Amino acid sequence: MxxxxxxxxxxxxxxxxxxxxxxxxxxxxxxxxxxxxxxxxxxxxxxxxxxxxxxxxxxxxxxxxxxxxxxxxxxxxxxxxxxxxxxxxxxxxxxxxxxxxxxxxxxxxxxxxxxxxxxxxxxxxxxxxxxxxxxxxxxxxxxxxxxxxxxxxxxxxxxxxxQNTDYKSRLIVYCQKTKKELTFKLLEETTKGKNKYFIMGGYINGELKGSAEGLSKREAEQQTAKKIIATL
CATH class of the missing domain: 1.10.1520.10 (Ribonuclease III domain)
Structure with a gap:
């Protein structure tokens, strides 16, 4: 077992x-x-x-x-x-x-x-x-x-x-073109086993549009941006 x-x-x-x-x-x-x-x-x-x-x-x-x-x-x-x-x-x-x-x-x-x-x-x-x-x-x-x-x-x-896998940069460009404010905020840090996770939230004009977790803040931001792009 x-x-x-x-x-x-x-x-x-x-x-x-x-x-x-x-x-x-x-x-x-x-x-x-x-x-x-x-x-x-x-x-x-x-x-x-x-x-x-x-x-x-x-x-x-x-x-x-x-x-x-x-x-x-x-x-x-x-x-x-x-x-x-x-x-x-x-x-x-x-x-x-x-x-x-x-x-x-x-x-x-x-x-x-x-x-x-x-x-x-x-x-x-x-x-x-x-x-x-x-x-x-x-x-x-x-x-x-x-x-x-x-x-x-x-x-x-x-x-x-x-291939364009830099979702955060793509989202930044979109927000610049549409004159919207984009910010990322750390929502939570968690530990599972011996691994630390970061949960980041993506906000457009102050409204939470998506969140995701990653083993680093950078990875979590990329995954968050990917989720937001899929909804645009």
Whole structure:
């Protein structure tokens, strides 16, 4: 029964995960402990240092640098605004979750199901994985793996160019054009398990038009704006 809610931390990398690295990402790990931490969620780690939060932080920074460098080279004529928007789309939680699904990472992650928000789990592990690859194999190898095995194989850049997922900016533009005042306010902070949630409300001319929750205020504002746009 407990196995339905609790996935124990593995003591070594499984042959299946090592094979996944080789077949899907074209690399072989050297320091296996790094990858064990990358696939261990804080809900299950015995020690704070033995989970993927620090690697997730590092991976976020590394992927942002890799994608920024890639876009700067690929689009020499594009503006800073275009490059920033494209980078945001590529390293978004939604897109990283998609990569995690493509790689089928979930069976290899150690986590306590009842305390984890699944919608962000895969993207967080992708960040932690690339933080581990960076420490294990260096920046250039990490860049080659992400660009060649994920970005260019799993994403359609032309579709991403046309995709507008910045709902807050779209709503701001709408309100500016219609001469309406838009404000966002924090309605509530809640904690579920070990995760903190922010509930933001979106107001147009002082009237509450929608609200949504997220793991950050920024995410909650985006989801709130998305809901409001759907009603316009």
């Amino acid at each position: 407990l196995n339905r809610f609790f996935k124990k931390r593995y003591s070594k990398l499984s042959p299946e995960l090592i094979l996944l690295f080789k077949q899907e990402l074209s690399f072989s790990p050297k320091d296996e402990l790094l990858y064990l931490d990358a696939f261990t969620h804080k809900s299950i780690a015995a020690k704070k240092s033995s989970n993927n939060e620090r690697l997730e932080f590092l991976g976020d920074a590394v992927l942002s640098s890799i994608v920024g460098e890639f876009l700067f080279t690929k689009y020499p004529e594009k503006s800073e605004g275009f490059l920033s928007q494209m980078r945001a789309k590529i390293v978004s939680r939604e897109n990283l979750n998609y990569y995690g699904e493509c790689l089928n990472l979930e069976p290899h992650i150690s986590y306590q199901r009842k305390n984890v928000v699944y919608k962000s789990l895969l993207g967080n592990v992708v960040e932690a994985l690339f933080g581990a690859i960076y420490l294990d194999l260096g920046y250039n190898k990490t860049k080659a793996i992400f660009i060649n095995e994920l970005l260019l194989k799993k994403s359609d850049l032309s579709s991403l160019e046309k």
